[in-house]
Amino acid sequence: MIKVSLLFFVLFTGYLFSQNDKTxxxxxxxxxxxxxxxxxxxxxxxxxxxxxxxxxxxxxxxxxxxxxxxxxxxxxxxxxxxxxxxxxxxxxxxxxxxxxxxxxxxxxxxxxxxxxxxxxxxxxxxxxxxxxxxxxxxxxxxxxxxxxxxxxxxxxxxxxxxxxxxxxxxxxxxxxxxxxxxxxxxxxxxxxxxxxxxxxxxxxxxxxxxxxxxxxxxxxxxxxxxxxxxxxxxxxxxxxxxxxxxYQKSVDYYIEYGRWKDSIWNRDKIWELTEKDKQLAVAQKQQEIVLQEEELKRQAVVQKSLVIGASGLLVFLGFLGYFYRELKSKNRFITQQKEELNVANKTKDYLFSVVSHDLRSPINTIKRQHEKLKRQLKNKEYDAVSETTNNAIALTESTSHLLNNVLHWSLEQNNQLSFKAEEYPLKPLVEQAVYNFEEIAEAKNIALTTMLEATILVKADKESLKIVLRNLLDNALKYTGENGKIEVKTYNDSEEFSTIEIKDTGFGISEEKLAKIKGLEDLSIDKINRSEGVGLGMLLCQTLIKKNNGKLLIDSELEVGTTIRILLPNASA
The missing domain is CATH 1.25.40.10 (Tetratricopeptide repeat domain)
Structure with a gap:
């Protein structure tokens, strides 16, 4: 039997002082x-x-x-x-x-x-x-x-x-x-x-x-x-x-473990973003001080120029020309900042829309589930407690996934999501992503198989590709019923691209919704209509794949399944 790994808390503690005894x-x-x-x-x-x-x-x-x-x-x-x-x-x-x-x-x-x-x-x-x-x-x-x-x-x-x-x-x-x-x-x-x-x-x-x-x-x-x-x-x-x-209890605990792990990551990321906001506020205040000091200097130059007279006027005109160029340069900088602020505001408005629209329903449902669970425990309906608890956990996991997408989208839109395209083998990355979903697939009795070529080298950003794979595999598991199949394979598509293919036997996507998803490739924040059911997860996937100079292709048929292909540039391309 495999035993629990020891949790080591090696302590480098200092001393606490008592009133009478010296340490x-x-x-x-x-x-x-x-x-x-x-x-x-x-x-x-x-x-x-x-x-x-x-x-x-x-x-x-x-x-x-x-x-x-x-x-x-x-x-x-x-x-x-x-x-x-x-x-x-x-x-x-x-x-x-x-x-x-x-x-x-x-x-x-x-x-x-x-x-x-x-x-x-x-x-x-x-x-x-x-x-x-x-x-x-x-x-x-x-x-x-x-x-x-x-x-x-x-x-x-x-x-x-x-x-x-x-x-x-x-x-x-x-x-x-x-x-x-x-x-x-x-x-x-x-x-x-x-x-x-x-x-x-x-x-x-x-x-x-x-x-x-x-x-x-x-x-x-x-x-x-x-x-x-x-x-x-x-x-x-x-x-x-x-x-x-x-095994079912084990899966539940692993899900809870992952949720706490994500909470720690989110907490640290929020602290990091808060610190950056503080630094930005300080920088803006310093910039205002610099602008005020420059304005005071300009006024002093104007006053001295009026006293000096004609000769001073020439000097003043020279300084005026200099400050005009500086002001023009600053105006360009302010205009650029305004455009960036407009993009940030549109992103903020969309994220608020996502949170208010997509979180209201699951949070209310979780609340009802807990109220239902309370009634069942009070009435000693123990057979129904397990089902209610599992439903609440599934809703919580879905909500956590949505929050991760919101965070990643916010970081990407504000250019704070680290991005570095490098050459590396594709097989280990896909294996790692699939491994993280094996226990969930096993719990749903879904056959999750892989066929990965070991010789494929691609040039892409590893972390953003992980986000895409997690979203797509999560969707495949979510929309594939029990006893279904999910196949993941990689192959060389051409001299220019290699392909990751995720194929499931799930519920499939209607032609109308599939057309909307494919339209995400050229969709920007200000053109999104949330009433049409466009989700943040697929928008995030399209954005990150496009940033990796790749392509995201989707084929689906209702009651048959969905096939998604990620085309990534080869290392030699």
């Missing part, structure tokens, strides 16, 4: 502050490096601590510099360098326990589990006054080290110690520790002990706000149900 970090700061007062900044950069470390400027701290280490001779200063350079190296992902720094620190100071904690964490990252255990146990036996968070994180990493070594009794012991230190209100820590203990049992095939812990972690994550934890626990449940041969 090793307190002693470290006292030592560094004392040495800084005695240091000659011009010679060894000691204080500069330490100041940058306190400001969390790790790149600069790494450089200045290196410069200082090459000059200082006093061991106490070397210990401080090796510690702050080691921390900076960790933040830069230079774990072997950090390990070297911490091992160089002597034991003749008041913060040696910090050294053991860092070496334990680094060795865990580098998969040196025996060394990780060695340093953590040295820390544990050091007899220092520990706070709750510090002890919890150290026990967590000790448990992970023993889990990697398959010493499950010791792993369970330290995860239990971690759980004992977790505060009731720290839901995230409880979820992680429950998953850790579940993995200990699951790797020993003690499913009766492991699965309740996985379920408990999953139920807690559903009520918690952390999207990553929702994603991890859903994936664990998907694998558990798959191993128990509950």
């Amino acid at each position: 090793d970090l307190d002693y470290f700061y006292e030592e560094a502050n004392f040495l800084c007062k005695e240091s000659d900044n011009d010679l060894d950069y000691f204080c500069k490096a330490y100041s940058l470390y306190r400001k969390a400027s790790y790149d600069s701290c790494y450089v200045y601590s290196g410069k200082s280490l090459s000059k200082v001779k006093e061991q106490r200063k070397k210990d401080v510099l090796n510690y702050i350079q080691g921390v900076s190296a960790i933040m830069k992902g230079l774990h072997k360098k950090a390990k070297s720094n911490f091992k160089t620190i002597s034991n003749n100071n008041n913060f040696q326990q910090l050294k053991y904690l860092k070496l334990g964490s680094i060795n865990l990252i580098l998969k040196n589990y025996d060394s990780s255990i060695y340093y953590y146990e040295k820390w544990e036996s050091g007899g220092i006054k520990k706070n709750i968070k510090l002890g919890r994180d150290a026990y967590h990493n000790l448990g992970l080290s023993y889990l990697h070594k398959k010493e499950y009794t010791k792993a369970k012991e330290y995860f239990q110690k971690e759980l004992n230190l977790v505060q009731v209100r720290d839901t995230a820590a409880i979820i992680r520790t429950k998953m850790d203990l579940a993995n200990v049992y699951y790797n020993q095939y003690l499913d009766d002990e492991a699965i309740p812990l996985f379920i408990e972690a999953y139920d807690l994550a559903k009520l918690f706000s952390d999207l990553e934890l929702k994603q991890y626990t859903a994936k664990n449940m998907a694998v558990v149900e798959k191993n128990r041969k509950n």
Whole structure:
């Protein structure tokens, strides 16, 4: 039986200060502050490096601590510099360098326990589990006054080290110690520790002990706000149900896992777009300031020209000509900005139309489904609950797909969708796209087959082509009934183009609707009539294929099926 992949939460945590007890970090700061007062900044950069470390400027701290280490001779200063350079190296992902720094620190100071904690964490990252255990146990036996968070994180990493070594009794012991230190209100820590203990049992095939812990972690994550934890626990449940041969439940959990993964991606993308909007607003304000300053300068020139007289008038005319050219240039720039703004407004209006038109119905339907589910649970109609839940999940997945298309279309229209045409083999890309839909096809009892040539090389943008393939495969699965077939194959169409063909035995498309879809190739935002049923997904596909210098051909017959061909330029073309 294939077991759940371990979820590793290796912790590089700092210290929390109590009111009465000093930690090793307190002693470290006292030592560094004392040495800084005695240091000659011009010679060894000691204080500069330490100041940058306190400001969390790790790149600069790494450089200045290196410069200082090459000059200082006093061991106490070397210990401080090796510690702050080691921390900076960790933040830069230079774990072997950090390990070297911490091992160089002597034991003749008041913060040696910090050294053991860092070496334990680094060795865990580098998969040196025996060394990780060695340093953590040295820390544990050091007899220092520990706070709750510090002890919890150290026990967590000790448990992970023993889990990697398959010493499950010791792993369970330290995860239990971690759980004992977790505060009731720290839901995230409880979820992680429950998953850790579940993995200990699951790797020993003690499913009766492991699965309740996985379920408990999953139920807690559903009520918690952390999207990553929702994603991890859903994936664990998907694998558990798959191993128990509950394939429908496994598919449901995988769908939920994908939904949380998409939510994380959308959240990060929204943050990125928000940051860009802030930068644009700042740039616009700076431009307004520059224009105001130039206007003030022009007025000053005019006043001086009037006082100077005829000779000054000639100078003024010269400046006036210069500013006229500048103004004309700015007018062209403003006109260009206005045109771009018009396009952006049309795109915005269309996207609002999509959201208001296409989201209203599924959101209302989901609401009714939940109300129906509530009634069924209240009336104990358990046989109908599963069907209602599946319908709600399907509607949610469809709505998520629509939102992805809205996001991609918005990015493409604002030239923010990364596009880079490169030469690469076509087969791996198509295989990856098909693989992502295999479980869904299996759940619907649809035969999804491929026949891909390994020698085809095309020149296109990989990411935009992935978006097209996901849309087309999703449509094929959506409109193909149970026991249907979907065939995906690639072949050389000519010396100029290669073809990806997606053929299904679905419901087909009427001639009237097919004509509208084919008309999308030359359709712009301002010509779209949403009342005619033109969807954003096919418009997005047509736009991206056209941007890749390719073609999208569609043939369909009602009750027979649909064949879609994507023509892409060959690498040698």
